[in-house]
Amino acid sequence: MLTRTEGIVLKTQKYGEADLIATYLTSDKGIINAFAKSPRKTKSRFGSSLEPLTHAKISLWGKEQALPRITQSDIADSFRQIRENYRDFVNISKLVEILISLTPVGIPNKRLFSFFLNILHIVKSSEHELKDALHLITRIRLLAVIGYAPRLKGCGKCGEKSLDFYPDSGTTLCTKCAVTPDRAGKPFMRINNKVIHFYTHSIEWPINISNRLKPGRETLSGLSGLLDKHLTYLLSKKLRSSEFFSGTAAQFR
Structure with missing residues (x-):
């Protein structure tokens, strides 16, 4: 069966000597995997349409559950x-x-596809000096869209004000709610009001006007560290891209 959709290439992996398996975020099928025959050959008809982050119109042959084959891929934006x-x-x-x-x-999840495509366009066209805050905001907004954003505005149990974030709970907890027998010794991270305010605005403001948010370096660093701890707990491991970036950056210090 032939189907057509549009998708963003999230990643590819080698399959055999010249083939690839591409992972797409699509507009109407969510995340899918598809097989590309011989795209790594010099004269491949796919050209650069399977490069990471490429937005393309694609045609697929076969059942989705059985790794459909990509028969056509036309670039909408590389x-x-x-x-x-x-x-x-x-x-x-x-x-x-x-x-x-x-x-x-x-x-x-059409909303997720539209969101991620919009993020790519915003990052592509944004000024360099605004990128650090923008990249942090995009991470926050993505977590919110897929339902995994941490809660920083008030204790997650009683709503009282709190500045102590507990990664294992994904929320801040007040002293009373945190001090219970089942929570004894649980690690937490102390944050400040600037971090909470920036985080709240990052979620509530339209992302296309996020350049109005100008947090200080300490606020960016604190919130970035919080998100890393939150994600490490969710995934039971650190993001590979975070480890790669930290290791590479350390070489230039």
């Missing part, structure tokens, strides 16, 4: 500028890793 910018590519790779790890395969 997002080459993101791939060629080291910081942009690493930060978008974090979003891709979060998507693949926390989103079930084959569940249609």
